[in-house]
Amino acid sequence: MTDLWAALCLVAVIEGLFLFAAPGGWKRAAEQLQNMPDEHVRRVGGIVLTLGLVSLWLVRGG
Template sequence: MTDLWVALGLVLALEGTLYALAPGAMKQAIRQMLDLPDNVLRAGGLAALVIGVLVVWAVRG
């Protein structure tokens, strides 16, 4: 369970860094995402999910 909290903390730290360093770019990215079709966002989310699981699997064995 500790690993889950560490992972969530890292996600928040990375996202917070992006918003702190480039808030304008993040707003623009969100605007662009709103214009994308759902299937494109879904495919991107699934790709991120698979890559994330593979990374965890490779690191944790």
């Protein structure tokens, strides 16, 4: 359970870093997401989710 909390904290750190370092780029990316169809956003989310799970499996000694 500690690993889950650590991972969630790292997500917050990375998202905060993007907002802090490049707020304009983050806003443009959010605008582009608004203009994408839901199905496209869902596909991209699924791909990112899959890549994250595979990466985690490899890093943890898969």
